[in-house]
Amino acid sequence: MPKQIILAAHFPGVNNTTVWSDPASGSQIDFASFVHLARTAERGKFDFLFLAEGLRLREQRGQIHDLDVVGRPDTLTVLAALAGVTTHLGLAGTLNTTFREPYELARQLASLDHLSGGRAAWNVVTSSDAFTGENFRRGGYLDRSLRYQRAAEFVQTARELWESWAPDAVVADRAAGRYLDPADAGAFAHHGDQFDIAGHFTVPRSPQVHPVILQAGDSPEGREFAASSADAIFSRHGTLEDGQQFYRDVKSRLARYGREPDHLKIIPGVTFVLGDTAAEAQERAHHIRRQQVSPQTAILLLEQVWNRDLSGYDPDGPLPAEDPRPDDDSIIKGRTRLTDDPIVTARRWRALAEAKKLGIRDLIIEVTGRQSFIGTPQHVAESMDHFVQTDAADGFILVPHLTPGGLDEFVDRVVPLLQDRGVFRTEYTGTTLREHLGLPAARPLPVVAA
Amino acid sequence: MSDPTLHLAVALDGLGWHPAAWRLSCAEPTAPLHAHWWSGLAAEAERGTLDLLTIEDSLALQSSRPDGPDGRTDQLRGRLDAVQIAARIAPSTRHIGLVPTTSVTHTEPFHLSTAVATLDHVSGGRAGWRPRVSGTSAEARHFGRRDIPGFDPHRLDEPATVRLVDELFAEATDAVEVVRWLWDSWQDDAVIRDVATGRFIDRDRLHYIDFTGRWFSVKGPSIVPRPPQGQPPVAVLAHAATAYAFAAGQADIVFVTPADAGQAAEIVTEVRAAEVAAGRTGPPLRILADLGVVLDETPTLARRRRDRLDDLDDTEHASDAAIFTGTPALLADLVADWHRAGVDGFRLRPAVLPDDLTTIVRALVPALRDRGLFRHRYPGGTLRDLLGLPEPVNRYAAPSPA
């Protein structure tokens, strides 16, 4: 049997991938939008729905960023509500470890796992800037170098809490008048550098025991953390060669932790545009790119590389003559910057702009965020399958550009083709998300090799 | 038809409020770990046109002891997060208010604010919130961030205990304050989707709350747009002066625990005085009396049910609230009586679930309707509407200069 593809649906986010100016764009906050996307994904037999998280509104030039979608619901709360309108779909939430405590988050996730019948997943993120910390009790207390140390110990502690109730701790024998056995069900003690806690956990063992753990960091520390602790990686490596390289790198790290290559799934976030013909798809893709990069957005994206106020520049005019400012105090807050060396990038962009006679907006459209899969449904299905069979990925987190209908066409036109190819399920065969993903039952955190 | 103003709530916890409830309940003893248990109870409460349901929660395991686990194996232990439960049942209900309990002592006001705002979004304006304080050393050890020495609940007048309780409520006051400012931090019309200028929001309609206090500072604005109700109702369970003051300053609903109609009148007077002392300008608190209920067709049968529960637990059950044992008709008399004494309604704590809730809905509610005391159907609208609370003014949108 060929490798089976994992498919997940990303609720459109708060960056310019999401097109809000289109007449078909609906509310980013009404529950009906979430219900629509979740039911579409479930109709398409998707593995899970995915929600991102940001704990402070983004700012640029010292002001709240107003050009993209702003505002979204609390991750855990909306997932619990979605458990009520779906039956099989996994429910994955991004939840930061820096501004939460294990006891509280572990009980929320275990509760979600119970209330969804074993469909909970947690995307562990660490972003630890002082900017976000201003919304929380401890402020920006954690040095960047410690963020994965805290994340790893956080996950380890959560696993201890999830296992603190033995499988048969609740006997509930009415005749004998015995509810618990033994008396210390839920007892735990964790004494570590980051957490020194002890007592009793309130939530009996949940269906998956450990909700599925996803990880989305890309640094060497992030990859190592994924290799030791995660069930899946939400990666940015959405092109074939880049994906294959990342795939090899991460899977090769698993043996050190006594894990099989199969036990860590690589799922890049990708976008798609469909058309009846290749030409029509290209045309639609270009139209969407223009919607994604408004004149104002073009200037703002340029500022993220230049790290200067460029608000006086003409979006249709040439690139700034001056060089980018060094990285120390970033003009953008609340979001990681994506570029490598700004000076090198600037040089490359200038050359391209001159060669192709592009103004700022057209250049930005050309160099940022091209859609991953563009073509007829047939072509997209083939490409995705090729990606997975050649180990550039184990599946995809699809990021639609429209809320809430952006996935409809994919489910109607591409999913049946993947099913025909025998690489995607036609019915759910399991009930828990671990079963959908073909992951082993929950396991204790392996001892970390020195 | 008269204009019924009585408010009725049901307090949900495990398989009921009696410690031996799990022995006699007609439900599976592990039912509270399953979503359908909660949606079933909510559907039943909604059949009775109740105003709201509350869901108990704590950052420690249930215990018969005031501080820490009791090692008992004969009572129900373990429970799920109340906000998660409330959100899970929101899509299957249409009218009833959903009021989860959370601690504000070890938790982040920012997360609490966004969670309740989101509950309000997913329920179409039916969220409420009951903040509580966590005063035990057991709860503090679960977080390992601060020492709480623990206290003897029978010696609340010890100076150290008085200090601790005052501090916990002062922090709770700041927490509710922050939660409420965050709810206001987005004006209702902040999302503009102005294609001409490329702007999704008008950032001038989003506000930093810049709260600085002794326990935390919170910058804002919220990451969640303003909840449909603007300000979901906040409920406080209060047994004494410190908590009455907290409720008067911060809450919309107060749950009180009188033993009889006379005490109910006294407590109402005390709560109203606390409102004056707090300089309260908003609508008066909705005062709901908490009352445990053991119901049956005759007084004798009810008494027998209660004795049987007490026997199974080896003690005569007592709690912080009075417990009524009798028929629905007698309970309707009591309700009318205390209502005349000044309480706006009741939060009933069923001794056994679903049994006593079913009796409340099938027998007490019709008896109250017959007396013209309770609504026959939902009018439609938000939880604030059900409670008769006016639309709140966003403090950032108010015309007065900040």
Ligand SMILES: Cc1cc2nc3c(=O)[nH]c(=O)nc-3n(C[C@H](O)[C@H](O)[C@H](O)COP(=O)(O)O)c2cc1C
């Ligand atoms: C595809 C992808 C999606 C991410 N989504 C989020 C998110 O929703 N919320 C968040 O706080 N961080 C998010 N992150 C940030 C990372 O999880 C991580 O905390 C950050 O990149 C710093 O870690 P690193 O240095 O290992 O990359 C995302 C990262 C990637 C690659």
